[in-house]
Amino acid sequence: MSYGKYEIVTGAGAKISSVSSSTYHYVTEPGPPLYKTSNHLTKTTTYSYVDDHNLVKQITSINSDQKEHSKIFKYVAEFAGNLASKSNDDQGDVTSIAMDDMLQANMIAAPVEELEVVDGNVVGGKLYTYKRDNFNYVLDKTFNLSINSIPVAYTPSFFSSIGRIPDGGDYYYKFHQDANYYPVMEYVAYDNVGNLAEIRQPGGSSTSYIYGYNNTLPVASVLNASANECYATSFEGFEWWDGSPQNPSRYLSNNSFTGDYYLKVPANAFGFSIPLNVEDEDQEYILSAYVKTSANFGNNANLIIQVVDETTSTQLGWLNTVIGSTNNEWVYVERKVDLSQYTNDCKLKLEVWNIHGTEDMAVDELRFGPVDAQLSTYTYEPLKGITSQVSPDLRKKTFEYDEFGRLKLVRDQDGNIQSANQYHYRP
Numbered sequence: 001m002s003y004g005k006y007e008i009v010t011g012a013g014a015k016i017s018s019v020s021s022s023t024y025h026y027v028t029e030p031g032p033p034l035y036k037t038s039n040h041l042t043k044t045t046t047y048s049y050v051d052d053h054n055l056v057k058q059i060t061s062i063n064s065d066q067k068e069h070s071k072i073f074k075y076v077a078e079f080a081g082n083l084a085s086k087s088n089d090d091q092g093d094v095t096s097i098a099m100d101d102m103l104q105a106n107m108i109a110a111p112v113e114e115l116e117v118v119d120g121n122v123v124g125g126k127l128y129t130y131k132r133d134n135f136n137y138v139l140d141k142t143f144n145l146s147i148n149s150i151p152v153a154y155t156p157s158f159f160s161s162i163g164r165i166p167d168g169g170d171y172y173y174k175f176h177q178d179a180n181y182y183p184v185m186e187y188v189a190y191d192n193v194g195n196l197a198e199i200r201q202p203g204g205s206s207t208s209y210i211y212g213y214n215n216t217l218p219v220a221s222v223l224n225a226s227a228n229e230c231y232a233t234s235f236e237g238f239e240w241w242d243g244s245p246q247n248p249s250r251y252l253s254n255n256s257f258t259g260d261y262y263l264k265v266p267a268n269a270f271g272f273s274i275p276l277n278v279e280d281e282d283q284e285y286i287l288s289a290y291v292k293t294s295a296n297f298g299n300n301a302n303l304i305i306q307v308v309d310e311t312t313s314t315q316l317g318w319l320n321t322v323i324g325s326t327n328n329e330w331v332y333v334e335r336k337v338d339l340s341q342y343t344n345d346c347k348l349k350l351e352v353w354n355i356h357g358t359e360d361m362a363v364d365e366l367r368f369g370p371v372d373a374q375l376s377t378y379t380y381e382p383l384k385g386i387t388s389q390v391s392p393d394l395r396k397k398t399f400e401y402d403e404f405g406r407l408k409l410v411r412d413q414d415g416n417i418q419s420a421n422q423y424h425y426r427p
Contacts, residue, residue, distance in 0.1 A: 015054060021214040022045040046217065053077055055109055076130075077108035077157060089398060094140065095175035096159055098130040102137045106386045110137075113157055121151040127181050136194045143181040148292035154178055158161045180335040189227045191215070198227040220367075223374040223392075224285075228277040229285075230369035231350065234379050234388075257290040257330045258388040258396065259379030263352070265361045271352040276305075276368060278339075278348050284371045287350065288334035291323050292362040300357035303366075305337050310345040317342070323361065330364070332394060336371070365390060 022042050045061040055077060060070040076099055102110060116124035125145030130137055145152070159173040167248040188206060189198040193215045200206045208227045212219035213236065220232035233250055236259045250271065256262040265271030280284070287303055301323040307316040321335035339346065349366055354361045369375050374392035381387050384405045389397045402423075410419045 015049055016047050018044055018046045039377040041226075050077055051107065051145045057078075067119050070115075072113075072117060073110060073111060074101050074113040074115075074157070076110045079103070079112070080108075093130045093174050094131045096173040097387050098132050098137050098140070099175070101132060102130065105137070106249060107137060115145075115154075117373050122154045123147060123150060123152075124350060125154070125178075125181070127157065129175065129177075133190045134192050134194070136190065138194065139187045141183055141187065142185045143177070144184050145178065146180045148180075152180060152218060154180070182336040191227075197263075213382060217380050217382075218378060220375060220377045222369055222376075225369050225373040226279075226373075228279050230367075230373060230375065231274070231276055231304045231367075232375060232377050234365055234377055235263045235363075236268060236379050242298055252362075257292075258377065258390060258398075259364075260381075260387075262292075262362050263366075264366040265352055265354040265357075265363060267354060267359055269354055271354055271361070271363065272366070273351045276348040276350055282340055285337040285339070285368060286334055286371055286373075287319075287321065287337055287368050288332065289352075289366045290330045290332055290364045291326060292328060292330050292364075293323065293326045294359050295325055295327050297323075297325040297357065297359055297361070301361045302352070302355040303333065303335060304353055305335075305368075306349040306351055307339070307346050307350070310347045316344065316346055330362075337368075 027075075043061060043063070045059060047056055048058045048060075049055060050057045053075075055075050056073060058072050059068055060068060063069050066129045079099055080103055083208055096175070099112075102108075109130055110130065113128070114126045115122055120143070124147060127143040127145070129143075131140035132138075145154075153159045155176075155178045157175070183202045186200045186202070187196060187198075188200050191197045191207075191211060195211045195215060195218075196209060198206050198208045205224045206226045208222045208225050208230055209218045210220040210222070210230070210232055211217065212233070219234060219236065220230070222230045233258075250264045250266070252264050253259045253260050263271055271304070287305055289303055291301075291311055293301070299322050303321040303323065305319040307319065308314065309316055319335065319337050321333055323333060350366075352363055352366070365377060367375055367377070376392055377390045378386055379388045381401070384401045385407065386399050388399065391397075397418070398411045400405060400409040402408045406423060407421055408422075412418050
């Protein structure tokens with residue numbers, strides 16, 4: 001049994017101030033069932049809010065251990081008095097610049113700190129910092145509070161003035177956090193629409209993400225690679241058109257290796273081209289794809305990495321994989337790409353050629369990444385779910401759905417059923 005007590009604020013909506021719940025013993029002795037009203041347990045949870053905002057500041061309750069448990073939240077809105085408007089001077093550390101801009105953009109509900117408190121002692125905490133990326137304000141790092149002893153000597157986060165902007169304008173600021181916070185995740189990079197592109201744990205390797213389907217779904221995840229070291233496409237959409245213009249008529253359905261589409265490269269044609277933003281030129285990479293050609297195809301097609309001097313745009317070399325006949329079967333091909341032979345700073349372009357061919361070539365699952373990266377790709381049927389997955393060891397799974405959009409079958413790369421779902425309803 002429970003009830004809620006509401007504080008009604010005229011013109012500002014209603015906010016819950018407390019919620020109480022009671023637990024009663026249910027009597028099962030012979031006779032009509034009834035509840036014992038004595039010795040029942042009552043729990044009351046109270047809520048407080050940030051002034052002038054419908055943001056929950058604190059949630060407090062007395063639990064079964066008879067201790068007062070609180071969760072305390074701190075938002076960007078609560079730093080308004082700590083920061084002066086800096087216009088576009090961009091002075092201060094990354095966090096202060098981002099949070100000042102977030103305040104001006106009225107992004108006040110973003111959380112900065114969450115504390116867990118028991119009987120007045122801090123027993124846990126999380127901290128979120130932000131940065132500006134591609135004109136978006138995004139999560140930069142997350143931290144957890146190290147609790148070596150209770151009570152912990154905790155200092156709330158704050159901004160301090162560290163000087164005036166050189167032209168005599170407003171002060172600029174530095175963000176301070178409790179010394180017991182330790183980093184648990186860095187959100188390294190985002191794509192141009194704000195999707196998370198790379199994360200990294202402290203002292204660990206990066207995991208990167210590539211998006212498709214109009215930038216709404218992840219089509220690849222890459223462990224041990226930064227966002228600028230990898231590329232993958234299953235040719236399910238046309239989001240990769242930031243390279244040379246592609247011809248959508250060459251994206252054909254039916255009999256693809258994964259998903260619904262593959263790339264058709266006609267005879268005597270360039271099939272695909274996209275620049276790669278690789279910065280680490282001291283390691284080896286793998287360029288790979290699944291290809292399908294006829295029995296009479298011959299050695300006429302190529303997967304190519306074109307290497308160009310970054311400063312002069314002079315062509316430095318071609319690293320290619322020759323593709324021959326696959327007897328109308330999907331076959332995996334790859335080429336190691338060693339850039340250490342190039343002493344100049346260089347830029348790369350990934351290309352698919354069939355310029356000397358006499359017949360069409362089919363290409364799917366085009367990938368590029370470091371040798372030690374673990375790359376997985378995914379295709380989807382929008383509004384239903386994932387339709388295929390290719391693991392780092394090139395094992396493929398396909399997912400089938402019934403007419404109601406429910407998962408029906410999961411098959412392995414040979415078409416064998418790995419799992420099946422049946423749905424039954426009571427009459």
